[in-house]
Amino acid sequence: MAFNVLISDPLSEDGIQPLRAADNINIKIDTGLSNEELADRIGDFDALLVRSQTQVTRDIISKGKKLKIIGRAGVGVDNIDLNAATEHGIIVVNAPNGNTNSAAEHTMAMIMSLSRNIPQAYHALKNHKWDRKRFVGVELKNKTLGVIGLGRIGTEVTVRAKGQRMNVIAYDPFLTEEKAEKMGIGYGTIEEVLSKADFITIHTPLLKETRHLINARAFQLMKTGVQIVNCARGGIIDEEALYEAITAKKVVGAALDVFEKEPFHDNKLLELPEVIATPHLGASTFEAQESVAVDVSHDVVGFLTGESVQNPVNLPSVPKEIMTKIEPYFNMAEKLGLFLIDLTQEVVEEINIYYAGELSEIEVAPLTRNTVKGLLKRHLGDHVNDVNALYLAERKGITINESKTSKTKGFTNLLTVEVKTKSGKRQVSGTLLNGLGPRIVKVDNYSVDVTPEGHLVFIHHKDQPGVIGRMGSLLAQHQINIATMQVDRSDIGGDAIMMLRVDKHLQENELEELKALAEMYDVTAIDL
Numbered sequence: 436m437a438f439n440v441l442i443s444d445p446l447s448e449d450g451i452q453p454l455r456a457a458d459n460i461n462i463k464i465d466t467g468l469s470n471e472e473l474a475d476r477i478g479d480f481d482a483l484l485v486r487s488q489t490q491v492t493r494d495i496i497s498k499g500k501k502l503k504i505i506g507r508a509g510v511g512v513d514n515i516d517l518n519a520a521t522e523h524g525i526i527v528v529n530a531p532n533g534n535t536n537s538a539a540e541h542t543m544a545m546i547m548s549l550s551r552n553i554p555q556a557y558h559a560l561k562n563h564k565w566d567r568k569r570f571v572g573v574e575l576k577n578k579t580l581g582v583i584g585l586g587r588i589g590t591e592v593t594v595r596a597k598g599q600r601m602n603v604i605a606y607d608p609f610l611t612e613e614k615a616e617k618m619g620i621g622y623g624t625i626e627e628v629l630s631k632a633d634f635i636t637i638h639t640p641l642l643k644e645t646r647h648l649i650n651a652r653a654f655q656l657m658k659t660g661v662q663i664v665n666c667a668r669g670g671i672i673d674e675e676a677l678y679e680a681i682t683a684k685k686v687v688g689a690a691l692d693v694f695e696k697e698p699f700h701d702n703k704l705l706e707l708p709e710v711i712a713t714p715h716l717g718a719s720t721f722e723a724q725e726s727v728a729v730d731v732s733h734d735v736v737g738f739l740t741g742e743s744v745q746n747p748v749n750l751p752s753v754p755k756e757i758m759t760k761i762e763p764y765f766n767m768a769e770k771l772g773l774f775l776i777d778l779t780q781e782v783v784e785e786i787n788i789y790y791a792g793e794l795s796e797i798e799v800a801p802l803t804r805n806t807v808k809g810l811l812k813r814h815l816g817d818h819v820n821d822v823n824a825l826y827l828a829e830r831k832g833i834t835i836n837e838s839k840t841s842k843t844k845g846f847t848n849l850l851t852v853e854v855k856t857k858s859g860k861r862q863v864s865g866t867l868l869n870g871l872g873p874r875i876v877k878v879d880n881y882s883v884d885v886t887p888e889g890h891l892v893f894i895h896h897k898d899q900p901g902v903i904g905r906m907g908s909l910l911a912q913h914q915i916n917i918a919t920m921q922v923d924r925s926d927i928g929g930d931a932i933m934m935l936r937v938d939k940h941l942q943e944n945e946l947e948e949l950k951a952l953a954e955m956y957d958v959t960a961i962d963l
């Protein structure tokens with residue numbers, strides 16, 4: 436099977452070598468498309484690779500009928516409608532590490548340019564003005580740098596600022612006093628950081644919560660004479676409020692790499708001499724561009740060829756060593772889900788998943804997703820996948836609970852899936868036998884030993900002599916061969932079950948005839 440990959444923003448040619456080297460991948464590079472053009476063309480592609488320019492909107496995603504993966508060569512995914520991608524079962528991957536160094540160096544270049552008026556002085560010189568008085572700067576040494584957002588880039592900036600002998604104080608919702616102490620920096624609330632800093636640098640993502648984080652109120656808290664840098668995302672600083680703060684002489688310098696609207700030809704902030712700017716160049720180094728393109732290309736190739744990805748954005752990332760432990764259970768988890776939904780044939784209100792034995796000791800979220808995928812697939816079709824299974828369950832109002840126990844009922848590992856419906860609960864348990872693969876070992880309260888594969892028939896009946904014979908003759912009349920058969924019962928003459936593996940799918944009329952046998956309570960055909 437061949438996959439078509441569209442690259443719609445300029446990516447490093449060296450960086451996309453993993454894509455070029457992969458078998459069965461056709462690459463089309465088409466940069467500078469309008470949204471309408473992209474929406475028109477996206478239907479032919481299995482993967483889309485972008486930087487920050489292409490806006491991957493809900494409309495484009497919904498027109499990507501074959502689209503399976505969107506790769507973002509960089510960190511910020513605010514140009515991709517993540518909810519729409521998740522709803523459509525499209526995985527989004529990014530390259531969070533490849534441009535950290537470049538962005539941190541750019542931030543430092545901005546801080547140093549600001550402190551010494553380098554762009555303004557250069558501009559004056561170019562205009563034949565030798566002016567030394569106007570461009571007297573300030574030293575960074577002993578000044579306080581306020582870092583808002585101490586993630587990858589914020590941390591790297593901190594290290595460099597300390598090298599400049601600056602005092603650093605940071606705010607990040609995940610920063611503790613102990614961690615700050617270990618890093619040799621100060622720690623405070625956002626208000627404290629804003630009010631103590633001589634220079635402020637922003638390194639948060641652009642989220643609902645961080646849009647206009649630096650607004651008129653934030654500027655009021657700052658020292659008069661503060662200088663501010665934004666190499667994170669436009670929109671985190673309210674540009675109108677920044678304009679006001681600069682004209683009111685509260686802020687005496689601003690260095691901006693990112694803007695509320697990009698690209699632009701006019702932005703009134705650039706009319707102010709206190710503002711220096713670059714056109715979103717934080718990640719624009721040869722090294723960073725190659726590195727992010729390599730990372731994202733590897734993930735796209737990996738995903739299209741059925742391997743796990745390193746940097747999923749809309750799926751929790753699972754470390755490789757944990758993935759190796761849980762991957763063998765994926766198939767069983769999905770099959771248990773499929774089995775149970777066939778058995779239940781009712782509206783599911785709640786799904787309870789019990790992990791026992793070895794399974795209770797590992798990260799099981801991917802197994803939960805596979806189980807739910809199996810449960811939903813029968814009715815929602817093959818577009819249910821790891822990415823959207825939990826979202827779709829939530830949208831259907833189904834509650835999902837996971838629990839772990841060390842009690843294994845004699846198995847080294849046991850995965851039990853239970854669904855709650857209006858009429859009660861149904862359960863199936865499976866185990867992975869070393870070297871033999873998965874087995875269904877329990878259905879409701881009955882013990883069985885069945886490989887979850889092929890055509891199964893689950894029969895609930897009254898325990899009575901002759902019932903097995905009558906069932907066997909009926910199937911024989913229809914030329915249906917029984918490959919394996921298991922029976923169990925609650926007590927003599929009480930409720931009993933049969934689990935058959937047959938060689939072909941049972942037709943509706945054949946099921947009805949089986950159900951019509953006197954001892955039968957219920958007969959369900961299950962195809963796995």
Ligand SMILES: NC(=O)c1ccc[n+]([C@@H]2O[C@H](COP(=O)([O-])OP(=O)(O)OC[C@H]3O[C@@H](n4cnc5c(N)ncnc54)[C@H](O)[C@@H]3O)[C@@H](O)[C@H]2O)c1
Nearest residue numbers: 510511538584585586587588607638639640666667717718
């Ligand atoms: N200019 C560029 O070309 C360029 C290049 C790379 C990254 N970026 C941008 O830089 C930013 C940081 O990237 P990163 O790789 O360091 O991300 P990161 O995820 O490693 O770090 C972001 C940090 O922000 C913190 N945060 C979230 N909300 C916050 C809030 N309200 N207040 C304070 N901190 C908050 C998070 O806890 C996290 O530690 C992103 O916006 C990214 O898109 C820009």
Ligand SMILES: O=C(O)CC[C@@H](O)C(=O)O
Nearest residue numbers: 486487509510511718719
């Ligand atoms: O594509 C770019 O050059 C910008 C990337 C940068 O903003 C990011 O978030 O990684």
